Amino acid sequence: MRISLTAMLLLAALPADAATIAAHRAIYDLKLVRAGDSSQLSAVTGRLAFEIQGSACEGWTINFRMVNRFSPVEGALRTVDTQSTAFESGDALSMQYNEKEFVDRALKEESRIKVSRPSATAEAAGALGQGEAKPFTVPGGALFPMQHQLNLMDKAEQGETRDASLLYDASDGAKTYRAITFIGRRKDAGSNSRDSANSEAKSLATLPSWPVSISYYPTSGDNQDTPSYQVGFDLYANGVATGLVLDYGDFALGGELKTLEIMAGEPCQ
Secondary structure: OOOOHHHOOOOOOOOOOOOOOOOEEEEEEEEEEEEOHHHOEEEEEEEEEEEEEEEOOOEEEEEEEEEEEEEEOOOOOEEEEEEEEEEEOOOOOEEEEEEEEEEOOEEEEEEEEEEEOOOOOOOEEEEEOOOOOEEEEEOOOOEOHHHHHHHHHHHHHOOOOEEEEEEOOOOOOOOOEEEEEEEOOOEOOOOOHHHHOOHHHHHHOOOOEEEEEEEEEEOOOOOOOOOOEEEEEEEEOOOOEEEEEEEOOOEEEEEEEEEEEEOOOOOOO
């Protein structure tokens, strides 16, 4: 499963005080912060761009792009460019996901996925590919990415410290993951020293945040007790994430917020 912020990140009848996510565009600079011997990496540099627009009424559109340049201990540098676009309906009944992955500018893989279900907690029917698409099912009770993020934001606001959810985000085909989340102690507005020193994060200064760590476990196969990957970040009350850590097991990347644009959004009526 490829790490995507959509995995961090609704039900139609949200209460008035439920969490909401601001439409925004964020860009992060990535670098290698840990490399085990098995990774055979000497350096990684890259950039991650994430844009979310929409609402619980009209649905959510999420654009994601991550470009990394991998420098191995031996051999040639390799560039991996992953681009995806997703749409998730506000009632959590349907999702569409398109992804392309380029390696050294050559298209390596492309996927198109559509998923729909009769209710937000029912089993979903999925179709993978174009033309004669391959059918699959998503287990009942699985959350889509926006459902999952809003659920975590509500729990953070309520002072809860742990969540265990079944998650389907389409980034790994038909696979569903068990997402175990730990939410740290609330940081009051303006108290995050890293972000206070970053001029690009000035729009976050009036908002509280929570340190969050999510581990993603496979729901099939022989290694269900070992996470496929982990992510860590500070989650602000408007849904913006800073201080990214993307942990792939044998290596980890850190992400520093370089650009943040809060965009106008249409509120639900």
